Amino acid sequence: MQEVSDTRSRIVTATTELFRRRGFNGTSLKEITTAANATTGSLYHFWPGGKDELTAEVLATSGAVYREFFEAMVNDTNNPGQAIADFFAGGSEILESTDFIDPCPIGGVAREVASTHDGLRQAAHAVFDGWIEAAGAFLQRCGLDADEARELGATLVATIEGGFVLARTTRDTAAFTASGRHMQLLIDAALADARTRVG
Template structure:
């Protein structure tokens, strides 16, 4: 019976997306979750930091699942990337530009002050990069190239959220998605061309 815990996590997630870590008070969390302080400290004995760590880890895992869903729908990584950006843009517009991703916000905010939170966000980003990287490898990229390109895509995704929130306009997310798609396509084309040349040379 962890319904209360779930409500606390969900409320914190949404509040972090709106106001970040330091901008969200536990009073807001308990009010939004309809849970008393006692329950909050029952589920998260180390307090706010432990709650934030759980939100980052659990949200990160669910976004990883979501991306895998997009990736499973096609063997073309460029298309999956483009679709993911488009979905994020839609979400932004429908939520009055509340941040799509609490992880990036919190990570940037507390990277220098809360090392455990930084570590949790690091693990989440790494899991995303690894997942996308594997799909890029499967499509023909070398491991090093695939990882670097995956990191760039994640960076562009997070950065486009910053701009979209600031301008209150999600088009930048879509445009960035298109650019990432053509970048992925170009790198895959290069890799295939190189492979062809090597085959032609009897390699």
């Protein structure tokens, strides 16, 4: 027997993929169990709380994966603005090579359920806080003061999320890539400003 049940992780993976295409309310448990080659019994065995409990885990898991991906891509750079632009370029490639499926399920699901499922809203809130913290910590290490780093981190996350919406809707990554360049300008300007103030 494996440490984490195969069926369990297949269900998480299938749910993540389906949420990326159809969102929360557009995805049925039948579609999930079929895609995961599992049964209703198994799903309710692992998540007695049903769809909501499974969704909360999917959000947390995807959130952690993205945070690690961001940190791996951005740490150990000596050109922060360029690193962010590269991150956006990577997003463009993923969008194009996956037929503009939503790159991540969190923002879409969060927007759908924020007014109706407060537990899921809070789960997504925790994920976004983690991302903003990661981006802020990175920018602070690059020389920004804590407040400015965190605010710029939040704008980064917002622009990425909104860029996903735009790219997915227009089936075009031009705007997303351009946003990466704009974020690069913003970071470079903030760093230059910080250096000036330090002297």
